[in-house]
Amino acid sequence: MRIASIGGGPAGLYFSILAKKMFPRAEITVYERNKPDDTFGFGVVFSDATMGNFAQADRESHQAITGSFAHWDDIDIQFKGRTLNSTGHGFSGMSRQGMLTILQDRCAQLGVDLRFQTEVKDLEQFDDYDLVLAADGVNSVVREKYAAQFGPHLDFRPNRFVWLGTDYEFPAFTFIFKENEHGLWRVHGYRYMAGYSTFILECTAETFKRSGLKVEDENATVAYVQELFNDDIKGHKILKNRSLWRQFPIITCDKWHYKNAVLMGDAVHTAHFSIGSGTKLAMEDSIALAEAVKRSPDDIPAALAAYEAARRPMVESIQRAARTSLEWFEQTERYYDHLEPIQFGFSLLTRSLRISHSNLKLRDPKYVASIDRWFAGQAANQSGVNVQADPPPPPMFTPFRLRDMVLANRVVMSPMCQYSAKDGTINDWHLVHIGSRAVGGAGLVMTEMTDISEEARITPGCAGIYKKEHVAAWQRVVRFVHENSYAKIGMQLAHAGRKGSTKLAWQGVDRPLDSGNWPIMAASPLPYLEGVSQIPREMTRKDMDKVRDDFVRSATMAEEAGFDVIELHLAHGYLLASFISPLTNQRKDDYGGSLENRMRFPLEVLDAVRKVWPKGKPISARISATDWAEGGVDAEESVRIAAMLKAHDLDIVDVSTGQTVAYEKPVFGRLFQTPYADRIRLEVGMPTMTVGAVSSYEDVNSILAAGRADLCVLARAHLYDPYWTRHAAYEQGYALPWPDPYASLVRYTPRHK
Numbered sequence: 001m002r003i004a005s006i007g008g009g010p011a012g013l014y015f016s017i018l019a020k021k022m023f024p025r026a027e028i029t030v031y032e033r034n035k036p037d038d039t040f041g042f043g044v045v046f047s048d049a050t051m052g053n054f055a056q057a058d059r060e061s062h063q064a065i066t067g068s069f070a071h072w073d074d075i076d077i078q079f080k081g082r083t084l085n086s087t088g089h090g091f092s093g094m095s096r097q098g099m100l101t102i103l104q105d106r107c108a109q110l111g112v113d114l115r116f117q118t119e120v121k122d123l124e125q126f127d128d129y130d131l132v133l134a135a136d137g138v139n140s141v142v143r144e145k146y147a148a149q150f151g152p153h154l155d156f157r158p159n160r161f162v163w164l165g166t167d168y169e170f171p172a173f174t175f176i177f178k179e180n181e182h183g184l185w186r187v188h189g190y191r192y193m194a195g196y197s198t199f200i201l202e203c204t205a206e207t208f209k210r211s212g213l214k215v216e217d218e219n220a221t222v223a224y225v226q227e228l229f230n231d232d233i234k235g236h237k238i239l240k241n242r243s244l245w246r247q248f249p250i251i252t253c254d255k256w257h258y259k260n261a262v263l264m265g266d267a268v269h270t271a272h273f274s275i276g277s278g279t280k281l282a283m284e285d286s287i288a289l290a291e292a293v294k295r296s297p298d299d300i301p302a303a304l305a306a307y308e309a310a311r312r313p314m315v316e317s318i319q320r321a322a323r324t325s326l327e328w329f330e331q332t333e334r335y336y337d338h339l340e341p342i343q344f345g346f347s348l349l350t351r352s353l354r355i356s357h358s359n360l361k362l363r364d365p366k367y368v369a370s371i372d373r374w375f376a377g378q379a380a381n382q383s384g385v386n387v388q389a390d391p392p393p394p395p396m397f398t399p400f401r402l403r404d405m406v407l408a409n410r411v412v413m414s415p416m417c418q419y420s421a422k423d424g425t426i427n428d429w430h431l432v433h434i435g436s437r438a439v440g441g442a443g444l445v446m447t448e449m450t451d452i453s454e455e456a457r458i459t460p461g462c463a464g465i466y467k468k469e470h471v472a473a474w475q476r477v478v479r480f481v482h483e484n485s486y487a488k489i490g491m492q493l494a495h496a497g498r499k500g501s502t503k504l505a506w507q508g509v510d511r512p513l514d515s516g517n518w519p520i521m522a523a524s525p526l527p528y529l530e531g532v533s534q535i536p537r538e539m540t541r542k543d544m545d546k547v548r549d550d551f552v553r554s555a556t557m558a559e560e561a562g563f564d565v566i567e568l569h570l571a572h573g574y575l576l577a578s579f580i581s582p583l584t585n586q587r588k589d590d591y592g593g594s595l596e597n598r599m600r601f602p603l604e605v606l607d608a609v610r611k612v613w614p615k616g617k618p619i620s621a622r623i624s625a626t627d628w629a630e631g632g633v634d635a636e637e638s639v640r641i642a643a644m645l646k647a648h649d650l651d652i653v654d655v656s657t658g659q660t661v662a663y664e665k666p667v668f669g670r671l672f673q674t675p676y677a678d679r680i681r682l683e684v685g686m687p688t689m690t691v692g693a694v695s696s697y698e699d700v701n702s703i704l705a706a707g708r709a710d711l712c713v714l715a716r717a718h719l720y721d722p723y724w725t726r727h728a729a730y731e732q733g734y735a736l737p738w739p740d741p742y743a744s745l746v747r748y749t750p751r752h753k
């Protein structure tokens with residue numbers, strides 16, 4: 001077998017070691033354009049968990065690597081004159097040069113042919129090789145030359161960073177946040193060998209510009225950094241080594257292999273340095289590729305396909321976490337300006353959403369107890385309700401106040417259409433659906449989207465609140481919730497707009513009825529599904545008056561039924577949302593064009609409803625913070641939308657996304673909508689609810705403690721498990737009072753296996 005590696009970094013060298021062990025007679029050549037000891041960067045860092053993989057793959061190099069390690073458990077966060085310390089994290093660091101030397105020596109020992117100072121320009125010379133590794137790093141020539149085959153995507157991020165070193169030994173993995181006249185600087189510092197630390201400095205593009213520093217002027221950089229951080233490194237020296245100011249590229253590729261060639265390491269994917277080293281990913285690629293080749297040495301294209309299939313999901317998951325972490329460092333100013341130091345620290349530690357409140361509790365229970373105590377104190381102040389301080393409850397079991405309504409905890413059952421009403425009148429199904437979730441422990445249960453008129457319904461099965469009998473039916477549900485649980489109950493008020501007059505969800509989502517369609521209307525005469533949906537009529541001012549008055553009538557009825565809170569549905573492309581998004585609003589009058597114009601009618605409805613809704617009761621609005629489509633609402637505009645709603649006395653925004661246009665391209669994932677709630681909460685300074693793939697109590701506690709939202713809204717999790725909140729309480733050893741008829745459960749131990 002003949003194998004060539006273009007590039008002698010961690011990916012190329014480590015694969016060569018593993019392959020030579022598996023196929024001792026293979027001819028393996030590594031081409032490296034640099035000299036053996038000619039490296040950039042300072043230290044590499046690994047988490048304890050990573051090292052287990054390397055021990056299994058090659059004991060010899062693992063021993064040499066771990067023998068050179070500097071190990072530490074602590075993270076120090078220096079922020080506004082304080083140092084917060086958290087322990088139990090388990091990292092090791094070593095010099096990149098030391099690491100490469102170990103891998104080069106091991107290659108030589110096994111008989112790999114190492115050719116330094118040899119630059120490879122293309123793949124043709126390797127046509128008759130069995131396997132060619134394109135392990136040529138972030139600026140991969142192979143990837144770019146064969147771009148049509150690999151489909152690379154390079155996203156250069158706006159922040160600037162520079163890789164420096166220092167002869168100061170940081171006692172822990174250290175983050176420093178420091179402000180000067182140019183802006184806020186972030187330092188990622190860690191020891192990698194006796195007497196030396198890596199010192200990565202990062203800032204926004206604006207701060208970099210204001211500093212007057214030049215990308216390539218290493219001496220000026222060193223002088224600037226030395227002066228600014230002299231005290232933090234106790235007068236030690238800042239060191240350079242090709243220390244240019246870079247922009248981090250997020251690299252992904254549509255395909256990882258072509259004929260006998262395969263991309264590996266930084267050449268095919270990058271993960272921001274704030275989450276862990278690219279070195280780890282590169283070496284794990286080597287392990288996965290070696291295993292795939294071992295399984296089918298006679299069919300290399302099949303091995304390469306198997307390698308990509310096995311490795312891609314893991315890499316993508318790490319890249320998602322890395323992106324979330326990278327975004328935290330792009331937006332650090334927001335957290336720095338708005339969060340108290342203790343919460344800032346928690347937000348930083350949980351930034352990638354991979355380390356949760358529970359993980360952190362295992363690593364450092366004292367730190368998490370201090371966060372929980374602080375959070376409980378904040379909740380007590382905010383709600384005016386006593387909260388036990390010692391031990392404090394988990395964040396999710398703290399109270400929250402909106403006007404006179406005090407929620408017992410932070411869990412909300414999301415509005416979910418049941419399509420089971422008749423003529424808008426709900427029945428026993430709705431009583432049990434909502435009632436059981438209230439008994440199940442949520443602090444707030446929401447009705448499904450409840451329509452303000454007959455023609456405002458999505459389907460003939462949608463619930464309404466526009467007739468006298470509707471009030472009585474809802475009264476029964478409200479009474480049950482109030483009499484049998486501590487939950488509060490809210491009603492989501494809506495008009496379906498252009499998404500109205502369609503079949504029940506299980507008969508065909510968004511499909512018009514086979515017969516009996518009613519006329520629909522919207523901001524503009526655009527059908528939801530081109531060629532399928534009815535074309536809505538463009539609303540006239542008279543239509544707007546009627547819709548506004550219907551909202552007012554329904555709000556009055558909701559008050560009569562006894563609801564604690566109402567939520568206006570300004571999301572998901574329904575009638576009021578169709579005014580907000582430029583994709584669905586093409587009006588030329590005062591209600592179209594600028595955001596001020598597009599918000600005019602929704603705000604008019606909010607004002608009118610606010611007038612009749614009791615002063616002591618809050619109003620929420622659900623918005624789509626992005627349309628996930630070009631030219632639509634985006635995160636930035638959603639901040640302005642929320643600010644306008646706040647100026648019109650809205651109490652809380654329920655931050656959802658999308659469903660505005662059928663051609664949207666949403667990026668789903670765990671907590672995928674939370675960053676929008678986080679941004680609005682801090683930039684607008686108003687309470688938010690987050691919804692969307694929030695499913696574990698760890699997520700809820702992490703979101704709350706980090707200040708990403710005030711309430712967590714769960715939809716499908718509640719369909720699956722009406723007692724979700726009770727189960728979360730049990731898992732956390734937190735005693736939730738049971739309703740009297742269930743009191744015998746106090747001594748009962750549930751078993752699920």
Ligand SMILES: Cc1cc2nc3c(=O)[nH]c(=O)nc-3n(C[C@H](O)[C@H](O)[C@H](O)COP(=O)(O)OP(=O)(O)OC[C@H]3O[C@@H](n4cnc5c(N)ncnc54)[C@H](O)[C@@H]3O)c2cc1C
Binds near residue numbers: 007163
């Ligand atoms: C400036 C900088 C500093 C860094 N410092 C650190 C650090 O301190 N710690 C850390 O963990 N990570 C660091 N990284 C990231 C880390 O280097 C990579 O994630 C990791 O090395 C990826 O391994 P790799 O083998 O895929 O690529 P690389 O390590 O980049 O190796 C690729 C190799 O291919 C060689 N090469 C490229 N083109 C050719 C060619 N045409 N012919 C022959 N040879 C070629 C290059 O010289 C290089 O040695 C740094 C990255 C940069 C850009």
Ligand SMILES: Cc1cc2nc3c(=O)[nH]c(=O)nc-3n(C[C@H](O)[C@H](O)[C@H](O)COP(=O)(O)O)c2cc1C
Binds near residue numbers: 717
């Ligand atoms: C069956 C079902 C019905 C829904 N009906 C509504 C609704 O009436 N109003 C609304 O704003 N969102 C509705 N949604 C969206 C949910 O409220 C929620 O935003 C979405 O499911 C994401 O949350 P999850 O990941 O916790 O399920 C519905 C979702 C489901 C699964």
